[in-house]
Amino acid sequence: MKYFQLLLLLLLVSTLCPKAQSVQDDFEGNGTITSWYGDACNINTSFTNPVQQGINTSATVLRYEDYGGQYANVRFDVANNFDLLIYHTFSFKIYVPSGGLTGSQTNQVSLKLQDGTLVEPWSTQSEIIKPILPDQWQTVTFDFAGDTYINLNPGSAPPITRGDFNRVLIQVNGENNYDHVLAYIDDFSYDGTIPAGPVFDILVWSDEFDTEGAVNSAKWFHQTQLPIAGSWYNGEIQHYTDRTDNSYVENGVLKIVAKKESFTDQGYTKQYTSARLNSKFAFTYGRIEVRAKLPSGVGTWPAIWMLGKNINEDGAYWDTQGYGTTLWPDCGEIDIMEHWGSNQNYVQSATHTPSSFGATVNLGGQSISTASTDFHVYAMEWTSQKLVFSVDDIPHFTYNPVIKDASTWPFDLEQYLILNVAILPEISQSFTASSMEIDYIRIYQQSTLNSTEILKTPDFNVYPNPFTDNITIRLDNASEQNLIVGLYTLDGRLVNSYSRPVSDSKITLNKLEYLPEGIYLLVFKTDKQYYSIKAIKSR
Secondary structure, rough: HHHHHHHHHHHHHOOOOEEEEEEEOOOOOOOOOOEEEEEEEEEEEEEEEOOOOOOOOEEEEEEEEEEEOOOOOOEEEOOOOOOEEEEEEEEEEEEEHHOOOOOOOEEEEEEEEOOOOOOOHHHHHHEEEEEEOOOOOEEEEEEOOOOOEOOOOOOOOOHHHHOOOEEEEEEEOOEEEEEEEEEEEEEEEEEEEOOOOOOOEEEEEEEOOOEEOOOOOOOOEOOOOOOOOOOOOOOOEEEEEOOOEEEEEOOOOEEEEEEEEEEEOOOOEEEEEEEEEEEEEEEOOOEEEEEEEEEOOOOEEEEEEEOOOOOOOOOOHHOOOOOOOOOEEEEEEEEEEOOOHHHHHHHEEEEEEEEEEOOOOEOOOOOOOOOOOOOOEEEEOOOOOOEEEEOOOEEEEEOOOOOOOOOOOOOOOOOOEEEEEEOOOOOOOOOOOEEEEEEEEEEEEOOOOOOOOOOOOOOOOOEEOOOOOOEEEEEEOOOEEEEEEEEEEOOEEEEEEEEEEEEEOOOEEEOOOOOOEEEEEEEEOOOOOEEEEEEEEEE
């Protein structure tokens, strides 16, 4: 057991000092690049290699199809910026079938480096263009120290002296044309590494919405008090209520329902109702994931967003608890997801700060064709340096101001989560009701375990052990009312983390039948002490 204790201690300590990360992808499932994205083109990152010959006999490749977009390209972002002073070379294999080309463009491929945090990331880009031949696999290498490069802004410094690049674009046969291109790309690599970002691996708060009926009042507060003017901001025309008509849990899903109905409250009669929920949990830095399906209809405005815990807003939960000291936008606002029914297939993220608020310039989004018919994971990663927004792990906006002060970066204090569906004056006359559905919300942070903390083996009971689908931890004399448990493999990989209420001095982890047979470690902290327990999974 001492071996297991040491292993896990080293694992958790290592999360505080993350190692450098390679940047490569073989499209066989072994890559470190997870954010491939096509601009005005179709891409498939696991396409069967149609030409397994020559220098590339691998099974799968990236398929790139420029269907006539004026500025088509494929791209990805990295967690931290490239340092090109020592390592400055990118390479990949490419195959362009001549039958997939239209027009008379020069056969070429370019690699562009950009700052993805800018509203116009191309404005400071640096580009290298290389000739290619159709109908054969070839390896193309781009050396930003030795090759001829093109800075879109002639005033930009040489790329190897810069540290603002965090986006890579690949473009075949140039831009500003409407010709079609089919290409296959494989074995992308960078000859250096980038600093790995924080590892948000500890689940600190969640709601799985697994209790039927009213929303869990221990986690959520219904914000219903109207602003002084008698109407919500931005011209919204709804009442927010605490009724189960407007917010409830059903079949493991939270539903926030906007309805057309006459409703009188606080001396005002309005023709629409909805719900606005404040989380009773606030945090600084981490990753938040919300799996949601959005309402539809012109005039609907659902949002998943955050405000500073210190906001002075009458009727907001944290203001009622005495924390309201700061007016908006000085408190900071983080819009993880906004969606307008008038632009059905588009979702947006934004920040509001004293430097830019209201019609903020700090925003970005992407098209989601099934936003109102399927669930998608809307996520935001928040560090001391930047905010990164994504849908289904595809980033679309990064907020990373060069100068971070009270005007640009009020995001060094705790924020809380808000869920709501607003109704705008242009609501369709035929609208009756629509809901935002949320499957789960999970907030992760970085482990705080350090080398001075001792990982002990507790006397707590674990049963059954071996287990098949459920396992219970008996916690006699523990003071916690809620426990967060990490489930690890013996090689140090975090399989999952769970937040469970302590009931009758025990917690139960269920639905573990998916785990392969083997030995696992259950890790948790109680009474300011970390503990590990070995558990055996059997069939």
